[in-house]
Amino acid sequence: MEPLRARHAALAGVSATAAGLAAGHLAAALVAPAASPVVAVWNRSVDLTPTPVKEWAVAVFGLADKAVLLVGIVVVTLGLGALVGLLARRSFAAALVAAGLLASVALLAASAVPGLGGLLPAPVAFGVGAFVLRRLLAVPAPLPAGPAAPPPEAGRRRLLRHAGAVLGASAVTAGLGEWLIRSRVLGGGVRPAPTPPVPTGSATPLPTGLEASAPGVSPLFTPNSDFFRIDTALRIPQVDATSWTLVVDGMVDRPLTLTWAELVGLPALERDVTLACVSNDVGGDLIGNARWRGVATAALLARAGVQAGADQVLSRSVEGFTVSTPLAALTDGRGAMLAYSMNGAPLPAQHGFPVRLLTPGLYGFVGATKWIVSLTVTTYARDEAYWTTRGWAIDAPVRPNATIETPRPGSVHPAGPVKVGGVAWAHGSGVGGVQVSVDDGPWQDAPLGPDAGVDSWRQWLWVWDAAPGDHVLRCRVVDGAGRPQPEDRLPPFPSGSSGLHTIRVTVR
Numbered sequence: 001m002e003p004l005r006a007r008h009a010a011l012a013g014v015s016a017t018a019a020g021l022a023a024g025h026l027a028a029a030l031v032a033p034a035a036s037p038v039v040a041v042w043n044r045s046v047d048l049t050p051t052p053v054k055e056w057a058v059a060v061f062g063l064a065d066k067a068v069l070l071v072g073i074v075v076v077t078l079g080l081g082a083l084v085g086l087l088a089r090r091s092f093a094a095a096l097v098a099a100g101l102l103a104s105v106a107l108l109a110a111s112a113v114p115g116l117g118g119l120l121p122a123p124v125a126f127g128v129g130a131f132v133l134r135r136l137l138a139v140p141a142p143l144p145a146g147p148a149a150p151p152p153e154a155g156r157r158r159l160l161r162h163a164g165a166v167l168g169a170s171a172v173t174a175g176l177g178e179w180l181i182r183s184r185v186l187g188g189g190v191r192p193a194p195t196p197p198v199p200t201g202s203a204t205p206l207p208t209g210l211e212a213s214a215p216g217v218s219p220l221f222t223p224n225s226d227f228f229r230i231d232t233a234l235r236i237p238q239v240d241a242t243s244w245t246l247v248v249d250g251m252v253d254r255p256l257t258l259t260w261a262e263l264v265g266l267p268a269l270e271r272d273v274t275l276a277c278v279s280n281d282v283g284g285d286l287i288g289n290a291r292w293r294g295v296a297t298a299a300l301l302a303r304a305g306v307q308a309g310a311d312q313v314l315s316r317s318v319e320g321f322t323v324s325t326p327l328a329a330l331t332d333g334r335g336a337m338l339a340y341s342m343n344g345a346p347l348p349a350q351h352g353f354p355v356r357l358l359t360p361g362l363y364g365f366v367g368a369t370k371w372i373v374s375l376t377v378t379t380y381a382r383d384e385a386y387w388t389t390r391g392w393a394i395d396a397p398v399r400p401n402a403t404i405e406t407p408r409p410g411s412v413h414p415a416g417p418v419k420v421g422g423v424a425w426a427h428g429s430g431v432g433g434v435q436v437s438v439d440d441g442p443w444q445d446a447p448l449g450p451d452a453g454v455d456s457w458r459q460w461l462w463v464w465d466a467a468p469g470d471h472v473l474r475c476r477v478v479d480g481a482g483r484p485q486p487e488d489r490l491p492p493f494p495s496g497s498s499g500l501h502t503i504r505v506t507v508r
């Protein structure tokens with residue numbers, strides 16, 4: 001028999017690997033979704049990726065970075081599968097060893113998944129992949145000898161057909177696994193409604209701001225469906241409020257465990273707070289404003305009795321992510337809370353249902369743990385949180401800034417009045433003013449929208465009498481104490497971006 005051509009062996013390797021990944025995904029759907037080879041490797045890669053690379057990925061791919069990483073893992077694995085196929089031309093035993101190494105990586109990655117079920121998907125992927133590879137490589141071989149024997153081409157064509165069928169079946173299998181995971185058919189149905197129902201907040205409707213008169217300017221309150229989402233979770237954790245508990249422990253006199261019903265039964269606090277991600281660059285959109293309702297952390301911590309010497313609260317989410325917040329920020333009366341309602345609705349799953357931490361004035365990574373399950377009173381000397389171990393700042397107050405949301409950079413306008421507007425924030429002291437400068441000219445005061453409190457952003461809208469030419473527009477916020485924002489340019493890493501938002505437009 002004539003040896004298989006390299007590209008056919010590679011194709012067999014790719015198809016067998018796809019079959020293995022798909023079988024592993026389906027097996028994981030049945031026993032432990034997080035142990036699916038692709039998902040487990042994805043989770044481990046996120047954990048192990050050095051911060052500068054992550055920064056680069058977020059900068060280049062933005063919010064698509066998760067999808068890019070997932071596709072990358074699948075493509076690289078299939079590429080390695082092609083090599084396994086090539087190796088199988090020389091020695092099937094050597095190919096098995098190589099495939100075994102691949103499966104070990106998946107097994108190792110899944111070892112973080114709790115329970116014995118996590119150990120199943122990788123061996124299933126290996127077994128199915130090896131079986132399919134053996135069968136595919138045998139496809140062109142059993143040609144009957146003699147004058148009636150079809151030419152080798154026929155065998156190769158059959159291999160192509162078989163490989164195509166395997167790839168199709170793999171897609172269907174992986175799709176079935178994904179559907180099982182998402183529909184939670186096996187997880188006991190959809191998330192049960194919380195009991196008692198979420199007290200979603202004040203009777204006063206959310207005020208509107210300048211959005212009606214200024215198209216392009218962010219609404220005063222960001223609708224929950226438009227609110228930016230940032231987290232390390234590949235799948236949004238689905239937490240059952242009826243069995244959820246919050247633990248307050250560490251350096252406290254009386255450790256507490258609260259159920260959902262107990263938490264929502266406590267006196268509520270409501271605040272309009274702008275939440276920003278530390279990765280939000282000047283002029284970026286990783287920022288949103290909402291009316292939050294929940295229970296004051298100060299009250300819970302007082303109930304637990306914080307001991308002398310503590311300076312940090314380490315909070316933990318259901319999936320093990322950690323946040324360290326200065327103890328002072330959670331007790332100084334600024335309105336830090338365990339929030340269960342957002343803009344008059346129960347906290348959406350992707351924003352932390354049933355309960356998240358919200359610390360006015362701090363970036364999300366140091367104050368806004370979603371799917372929170374515990375608050376541990378401790379010290380910075382003793383404990384470090386997820387992003388701190390990756391080089392980000394320990395304490396990170398939101399830097400004041402303003403953005404020009406309309407007009408868009410590079411846009412062209414007829415001469416005459418042009419609406420220039422956006423939002424500005426200066427947590428803690430509030431927005432005292434916003435100023436605009438055209439072509440490095442003098443700072444001019446812009447009219448402001450309604451005031452929703454010191455930790456909420458404020459809209460602004462200034463009408464510019466534009467003359468023909470290319471122009472540079474800049475804006476800056478002046479805080480509640482009359483201090484203009486610093487003008488130095490800082491990148492997001494390690495403690496938040498700063499600098500004047502600047503755009504160029506053309507007037508004809």
Ligand SMILES: Nc1nc2c(c(=O)[nH]1)N[C@H]1C(S)=C(S)[C@@H](COP(=O)(O)O)O[C@H]1N2
Pocket residue numbers: 227228229230231232233275276277278317318321350351352363364365368369370371
């Ligand atoms: N459990 C969990 N909570 C988390 C994170 C996370 O990765 N996991 N990311 C934090 C970061 S970096 C930010 S900016 C905010 C974003 O909150 P949002 O997705 O509701 O806008 O959540 C914070 N809370």
Ligand SMILES: [Mo]
Pocket residue numbers: 230276277278279363364365
């Ligand atoms: Mo963030």
